[in-house]
Amino acid sequence: MIALTNDVIDSSEVLRAASSTRAGAVVLFMGTTRELTDGRRTASLDYECYPEMAEVKLAELEAEVRQRWPVEECVIVHRVGHLELGEASVVLAVSTPHRKDAFAAGQWLIDRLKESVPIWKQENWADGTSEWVHPGLTTPAAGTESS
Numbered sequence: 001m002i003a004l005t006n007d008v009i010d011s012s013e014v015l016r017a018a019s020s021t022r023a024g025a026v027v028l029f030m031g032t033t034r035e036l037t038d039g040r041r042t043a044s045l046d047y048e049c050y051p052e053m054a055e056v057k058l059a060e061l062e063a064e065v066r067q068r069w070p071v072e073e074c075v076i077v078h079r080v081g082h083l084e085l086g087e088a089s090v091v092l093a094v095s096t097p098h099r100k101d102a103f104a105a106g107q108w109l110i111d112r113l114k115e116s117v118p119i120w121k122q123e124n125w126a127d128g129t130s131e132w133v134h135p136g137l138t139t140p141a142a143g144t145e146s147s
Contacts, residue, residue, distance in 0.1 A: 018094060020073050040125055
């Protein structure tokens with residue numbers, strides 16, 4: 001299941017949707033709006049996308065993760081619009097029969113999502129400035145990867 005939403009993401013709903021009696025492991029990842037990025041104070045974030053393109057790419061990633069690992073369930077929800085500090089921008093969960101596969105699939109999925117899905121983030125800084133960023137188009141300095 002994939003979804004783009006303007007609403008607050010309910011992580012317990014994502015976890016529930018990813019659960020399966022056939023799975024011995026469920027990995028949940030939440031990317032949240034942090035206060036500091038590269039030493040700069042963040043006020044908020046804004047996400048925009050072209051929904052039809054983003055949904056196609058998310059569906060491709062879901063299909064590929066299912067080919068690579070024995071995934072029972074896969075749920076990806078990405079928020080668009082305005083986010084305050086602490087709010088989740090992306091929540092994903094994968095379930096597999098064993099934990100090693102669940103961790104590997106979840107890691108692969110968030111990394112590919114950040115690189116390839118056309119969702120753009122505007123960092124709104126506390127000093128009143130803002131900047132559009134897309135992790136797939138820039139290479140962050142070591143240790144400064146955005147969530």
